[in-house]
Amino acid sequence: QVKLQESGPGLVRPSETLSLTCTVSGGSVSSDIHYWGWIRQPPGKGLEWIGNIYSRGTTNYNTSLKSRVTISIDTSRNQFSLRVTSVTAADTALYYCARLLNLGSGWTLDYWGQGTLVTVSS
Amino acid sequence: SYVLTQPPSLSVAPGKTASITCGGNNIGSKSVHWYQQRPGQAPVLVVYYDNDRPSGIPERFSGSNSGNTATLTISTVEAGDEADYYCQVWDSSSDDVVFGGGTRLTVL
Numbered sequence: 001q002v003k004l005q006e007s008g009p010g011l012v013r014p015s016e017t018l019s020l021t022c023t024v025s026g027g028s029v030s031s032d033i034h035y036w037g038w039i040r041q042p043p044g045k046g047l048e049w050i051g052n053i054y055s056r057g058t059t060n061y062n063t064s065l066k067s068r069v070t071i072s073i074d075t076s077r078n079q080f081s082l083r084v085t086s087v088t089a090a091d092t093a094l095y096y097c098a099r100l101l102n103l104g105s106g107w108t109l110d111y112w113g114q115g116t117l118v119t120v121s122s
Numbered sequence: 123s124y125v126l127t128q129p130p131s132l133s134v135a136p137g138k139t140a141s142i143t144c145g146g147n148n149i150g151s152k153s154v155h156w157y158q159q160r161p162g163q164a165p166v167l168v169v170y171y172d173n174d175r176p177s178g179i180p181e182r183f184s185g186s187n188s189g190n191t192a193t194l195t196i197s198t199v200e201a202g203d204e205a206d207y208y209c210q211v212w213d214s215s216s217d218d219v220v221f222g223g224g225t226r227l228t229v230l
Contacts, residue, residue: 037219047157047165047208049219060217063123096164100219106212107219108155108170115164 002027004097004113012091012120018084022097022113029078030055035100035107036080038071040093041115048093052100052107053080087120094118124213126222133228140196142225144209147190152211154192156185159224160205168207169194196227204229 008020022036029036037052051061053071061069065084073080084091094117098109127145134140144154154172157165167176169185172192182197196203209222 039219046224047210047221049221052219062218063216102212103171105171106153106214108153108167108210109157109165109219110167110170110176112164112166 002099002111004099004111006095006097006113006116008116008118010117010119012087012118013122014088014120015086018082018087018091018118018120020082020095020097020116020118022080022082024078024080024099027099027111028075029073029080030075033101035102036073037098037100037109038082039096039098039109039112040091041096042090042093050082050084050095089120092118092120123216123218124211124220126209126211126220128207128209128222128225130223131226131228133230134196134199135230136199136201138199140199140203140227142194142196142207142209142227144192144194144222145190146192146211149190149192149211150188152187152213154185154187155210156183156194157208157210158203158205159208165208199227199229201229203227 003025035052038050068085070083094115096115097113099111100107156169158168159165172187173185
């Protein structure tokens, strides 16, 4: 059974950088057929895709966040990470990591972490 | 960018059938995936590639997709089905993952 677990600070100051890590167990981030991604959900609102990464480092980001987001991968630790720079209160959200699967006609998110709440406040 | 439209809410009596729609331009040409998010929990994939179910998801959950509308159908609704449901596609033109706004299903 694949499990994903997010970790990182729950409170970030405005204008600083949000950093989260997702640790994968029961599966490998070096997989040839999976991507690994981040999604967020502001309190009381819907899901917003942030971006994905492949084991070889290929990334894809939501256009609206692209200038502030970096996703990286560490295959030796079976982890991938998210950085969001210059955060504001609008970045306050539950942040989820997930595994993406493509069976030939588009990506689906088949396993999700439990999520971690990040609050941006001084 | 590609937009998916869902009704904000739907109420259904126990034992009845719930049909949750997801509208998008020519969505029938894309693969649609559906997620269930119970209160305080992470989303769970319940239908993928229009009408496949992951292991462990009851047969009561099914999907269809044609034209400009995809539909998640939950038959014989139970109290435990009360949740938010999100549709999702991959937009190949932008290489973006796109979510609908979500539908809150209330079991009366």
